[in-house]
Amino acid sequence: MLVLLLLGTDGPGVLSQAQTVSGIDLKAIDKSADPCRNFYQYACGQWMEANPIPPQYARWGRFNELLDSNQQVLHELLEDSAKHQDRSPVDQKIGAFYSSCMNETAIDAAGDQPVQPEVKRILAMKDKTELAAEVARLHNQGVPVFFRFGSTPDFEHSTMTIADVDQAGLGLPDKSYYLGTKDEELRAKYVAHVSRIFQLIGASPTDAGSKAKAVMTLETALAQASLDRVARRNPHLTHHRMSVSELEALAPGFGFKEYFKERSAPAFDSLNVAVPDFFAAIQKQLTAASLEDLKSYLTWHYVSAYASELSKPFVDANFDFYQRTLTGAKELQPRWKRCVQSVDNGLGDALGRKYVEKAFAGQSKEKTQQLVNIIEKQMAANIDSLPWMSGATKQQALAKLKGVTNKIGYPEKWKDYAGVEVTSTNFVADVRGAEEYEIRRRLVKIGQPVNRAEFNMTPPTVNAYYSPLENNINFPAGILQPPFYNSKADMAVNFGGIGAVIGHELTHGFDDQGRQFDADGNLRDWWTQQDAAEFKKRVDCIADEYSKFSPVEGATLNGRLTLGENGADNAGIRLAYMSLLAGLEDGSVASGKLDGYTPQQRFFLGYAQIWCANQRPESLRNSVRTDPHSPGEFRVIGVVQNVPEFAAAFSCSAGQPMVSANACRVW
Numbered sequence: 131m132l133v134l135l136l137l138g139t140d141g142p143g144v145l146s147q148a149q150t151v152s153g154i155d156l157k158a159i160d161k162s163a164d165p166c167r168n169f170y171q172y173a174c175g176q177w178m179e180a181n182p183i184p185p186q187y188a189r190w191g192r193f194n195e196l197l198d199s200n201q202q203v204l205h206e207l208l209e210d211s212a213k214h215q216d217r218s219p220v221d222q223k224i225g226a227f228y229s230s231c232m233n234e235t236a237i238d239a240a241g242d243q244p245v246q247p248e249v250k251r252i253l254a255m256k257d258k259t260e261l262a263a264e265v266a267r268l269h270n271q272g273v274p275v276f277f278r279f280g281s282t283p284d285f286e287h288s289t290m291t292i293a294d295v296d297q298a299g300l301g302l303p304d305k306s307y308y309l310g311t312k313d314e315e316l317r318a319k320y321v322a323h324v325s326r327i328f329q330l331i332g333a334s335p336t337d338a339g340s341k342a343k344a345v346m347t348l349e350t351a352l353a354q355a356s357l358d359r360v361a362r363r364n365p366h367l368t369h370h371r372m373s374v375s376e377l378e379a380l381a382p383g384f385g386f387k388e389y390f391k392e393r394s395a396p397a398f399d400s401l402n403v404a405v406p407d408f409f410a411a412i413q414k415q416l417t418a419a420s421l422e423d424l425k426s427y428l429t430w431h432y433v434s435a436y437a438s439e440l441s442k443p444f445v446d447a448n449f450d451f452y453q454r455t456l457t458g459a460k461e462l463q464p465r466w467k468r469c470v471q472s473v474d475n476g477l478g479d480a481l482g483r484k485y486v487e488k489a490f491a492g493q494s495k496e497k498t499q500q501l502v503n504i505i506e507k508q509m510a511a512n513i514d515s516l517p518w519m520s521g522a523t524k525q526q527a528l529a530k531l532k533g534v535t536n537k538i539g540y541p542e543k544w545k546d547y548a549g550v551e552v553t554s555t556n557f558v559a560d561v562r563g564a565e566e567y568e569i570r571r572r573l574v575k576i577g578q579p580v581n582r583a584e585f586n587m588t589p590p591t592v593n594a595y596y597s598p599l600e601n602n603i604n605f606p607a608g609i610l611q612p613p614f615y616n617s618k619a620d621m622a623v624n625f626g627g628i629g630a631v632i633g634h635e636l637t638h639g640f641d642d643q644g645r646q647f648d649a650d651g652n653l654r655d656w657w658t659q660q661d662a663a664e665f666k667k668r669v670d671c672i673a674d675e676y677s678k679f680s681p682v683e684g685a686t687l688n689g690r691l692t693l694g695e696n697g698a699d700n701a702g703i704r705l706a707y708m709s710l711l712a713g714l715e716d717g718s719v720a721s722g723k724l725d726g727y728t729p730q731q732r733f734f735l736g737y738a739q740i741w742c743a744n745q746r747p748e749s750l751r752n753s754v755r756t757d758p759h760s761p762g763e764f765r766v767i768g769v770v771q772n773v774p775e776f777a778a779a780f781s782c783s784a785g786q787p788m789v790s791a792n793a794c795r796v797w
């Protein structure tokens with residue numbers, strides 16, 4: 131499903147933040163740095179110095195601190211539920227799930243037994259006509275071999291849910307890893323990892339090596355036919371309504387009828403085929419690959435999908451490649467953290483419900499709602515005042531803004547997981563059961579009206595999102611805390627934190643991608659040609675600006691991949707700043723100096739300090755290829771150079787690095 135997040139999700143919680151009058155973390159500031167030369171260093175320098183990345187992490191930032199503190203809360207809740215499973219159905223579900231995850235002795239003793247029955251089924255296939263049914267079985271268990279099949283709001287009638295098939299099936303994080311001339315070493319490590327997994331389920335080293343090579347060949351062909359991340363940001367390139375027979379014609383050798391039947395999908399005549407060329411490529415591979423090679427491909431993905439739930443050798447191998455090699459993390463996280471994560475993934479609403487009762491104060495919801503109202507009001511004023519947009523397009527933009535709904539904290543209705551059996555003794559079975567339940571829940575939506583009240587993030591999540599197809603913004607309870615929002619802190623700092631986040635999410639409805647959808651969430655062009663051209667000119671400025679940033683030796687940011695997020699950051703801070711000015715005017719923001727800083731300075735420090743982070747070079751190299759968000763450093767300096775009010779607040783002069791001669795501004 132198409133959603134725009136606040137940040138990437140490669141893992142980064144009670145805060146070390148010194149309680150100050152303003153809410154600014156004074157200990158984080160590097161007074162020896164010049165805010166006009168490098169504001170990120172100024173705002174975060176001492177924090178970075180004092181917070182080296184723990185060995186279990188690829189990056190460590192303020193987000194991680196908050197996530198970590200949320201995890202401590204969840205940990206206590208789960209330990210308690212595990213001891214009192216008879217107290218309620220919710221305690222039984224999450225307590226038993228957590229217990230089966232924590233029972234490392236039983237997991238290690240089981241070895242590869244939990245995955246052997248499915249592996250045997252795969253190996254027993256007699257010819258390629260059995261493939262569709264086996265792929266369906268794997269998809270039901272959350273293993274995305276070849277492609278994904280699920281449901282999505284219809285791009286053209288966004289209140290209805292339709293069936294959707296899309297590219298998938300790669301084991302490396304991006305298509306470019308298969309094709310890049312500089313990635314040979316990484317590919318060799320990947321093949322070695324795949325081979326290791328085959329050996330762990332009993333293959334000889336030689337046999338495992340040739341199976342791994344076959345997997346690589348097949349995945350490379352799929353990678354070649356995949357649409358890249360930048361292209362996928364254009365909704366027109368992933369929107370192709372087709373009849374089922376048109377899909378079948380793309381890959382006649384696969385047997386989609388059989389597949390849909392095995393998935394027990396609701397009946398449908400047409401569906402969205404996100405990337406038609408990809409399905410043509412599947413057809414080619416069905417002919418080119420031997421039955422043995424196809425079995426190897428399915429087996430690898432199945433075992434890999436459950437590797438982190440299996441015994442220690444699997445967990446270690448999985449960590450070694452997907453964490454150590456790809457992100458630079460040095461050690462596994464403690465088991466309890468991985469188990470907290472597992473319950474959040476599998477039974478998120480049951481755990482989230484407890485989290486909200488314990489950690490989300492009632493008034494936080496109201497307070498956030500008030501802030502959203504303030505930022506929305508400023509956005510309307512901002513649209514009205516845009517010098518480059520015609521009245522006709524402004525009217526449409528204002529209508530879209532008016533149509534934005536917001537959801538704060540947690541869903542109105544909790545999922546009950548009644549159909550999920552939790553054994554408390556077989557961890558793989560428990561994870562699989564939760565996975566099957568969620569996949570089924572989404573699949574049966576095909577043909578049904580879209581339920582816009584649903585939350586696509588669990589309550590403890592430290593993130594937020596905008597959904598262009600639903601035209602709503604969503605803030606889980608997990609993010610509505612310091613350093614983003616602190617009810618005891620000065621409002622200038624809160625506007626720089628949660629204010630900018632709210633502005634960021636709202637702007638996603640109007641970024642280069644979101645602007646293509648209308649107030650109802652339909653893919654419909656509401657722009658005059660002239661205004662669209664003016665918009666494009668302005669976002670190009672942002673794309674060029676960020677493309678010059680180099681977060682790690684030998685790599686620069688992809689200004690096109692990160693365009694929507696950078697645009698949202700740039701407009702988000704403007705809306706929050708306008709709200710600050712309104713607050714100073716009406717007296718709701720303290721106008722004098724606090725902790726030695728003016729309200730304007732506190733605002734920009736509040737913004738910058740949410741992004742304080744350290745990140746490993748391996749993780750940065752992976753991020754620039756896969757993450758549509760810029761690293762924290764550039765979310766700060768990329769934005770402030772475009773904002774003349776920043777230069778004024780810190781008395782920076784033209785020609786200094788934080789004052790761009792060519793300041794970009796869209797909204």
Ligand SMILES: [Zn+2]
Binds near residue numbers: 134137638
């Ligand atoms: Zn975002």
